[in-house]
Structures are given as structure tokens and as C-alpha cells.
Amino acid sequence: MVSDFAYNATTGIYEPLDSTVNELSNVAYSDYMDLNSTIPGAITLTSTLPGSPTLTADVTVLNSIGVEFYQKVGANYYQLNTGNALKIHNVF
Numbered sequence: 001m002v003s004d005f006a007y008n009a010t011t012g013i014y015e016p017l018d019s020t021v022n023e024l025s026n027v028a029y030s031d032y033m034d035l036n037s038t039i040p041g042a043i044t045l046t047s048t049l050p051g052s053p054t055l056t057a058d059v060t061v062l063n064s065i066g067v068e069f070y071q072k073v074g075a076n077y078y079q080l081n082t083g084n085a086l087k088i089h090n091v092f
Helices: none
Strands: 005-008 013-016 062-067 070-073 076-079 085-091
Touching: none
Parallel strands: none
Antiparallel strands: 005 013, 062 085, 070 076
8 A cells, every 4th residue: 555645844755644554565375386287267365454444545555466486396485586577456
């Protein structure tokens, strides 16, 4: 979440209009998926913002989707340093 900002003449800087939710975020992960297998249907992820904040007209929510690539070695997964992607899916 990102709050709208307004100029504060007293401090001489721009400040968030709603500092309690500015930069509030949450991340949800799916299970690991093998690139060589077929993905069965849609993938649904649910991410709930901590504290169940009340959204006002002064706040924008950025919904984004990221893809991270991992290499499986034995039973462990190790994140690769390159090839990851992020897309802003929805802004409301």
C-alpha cells in the first residue's frame, strides 16, 4: 500500500497523508512448480494485509505478481540470482 503525499510547509517535506498504512505489505508464495510438468489449472494465492486496515481515498493498493526461479538439489531448493520477474497486476 502507498499513501498519497502532501507538502508540509512546517517541515518543508512531503509526508504521507495516512502514515499508518503507508508501505504496508504482505507476500504470499505458491508451492514450487516444475517447469517441465503441466500446471493443472489456475493458481490461487491469498494475501491478507496485517491488521485488516481500513482503506481510504488517500491510499493506493498495488497488486503485483512475481516469479522467482529455483534449482532443486536433492530435497532442497536454491533461488537463482537471475531471471526473476515482477509485474504490477492491478492498482486500486
